[in-house]
Amino acid sequence: MIKKIDHVGIAVSNMEEACRFYEDVLEIKVTGTEEVKEQKVITAFLPVGDSEIELLAPTAPDSPIARFIEKRGEGIQHIALRVDDIEAELERLKAAGVRLIDEKPRRGAGGAKIAFIHPKATGGVLLEISEREE
Ligand code: ZN
Secondary structure: OEEEEEEEEEEOOOHHHHHHHHHHHOOOOOOEEEEEHHHOEEEEEEEEOOEEEEEEEEOOOOOHHHHHHHHHOOEEEEEEEEEOOHHHHHHHHHHOOOOEOOOOOEEOHHHOEEEEEOHHHOOOOOEEEEEOOO
């Protein structure tokens, strides 16, 4: 049911600086930015082939991304896996006894439905599962 790596989420302190590096040095273009108010985060999407890099910068000190950077520094924050049917995937994971952060999907950037699997269940990696229109 998992189709591909949808995106890799990277926590950055300064979105403009990070975008400059990706755009000017790596020549990967930002195709959109969006503020996700519930998460107190601004995101930028940079498509690379069939997947994307998602840059995440905090908009408030109590943002989960601000806490992540405080604890671990900037860097890879999560990996997102694309699924066709997020509700079915969550049911499957629950039935398998996998520890979830989100039992129900919530709204992510770009209108995606997303849910996080707890890093304790994955060997230390925060995994997002994501369903969105192609
Ligand atoms: Zn993500």
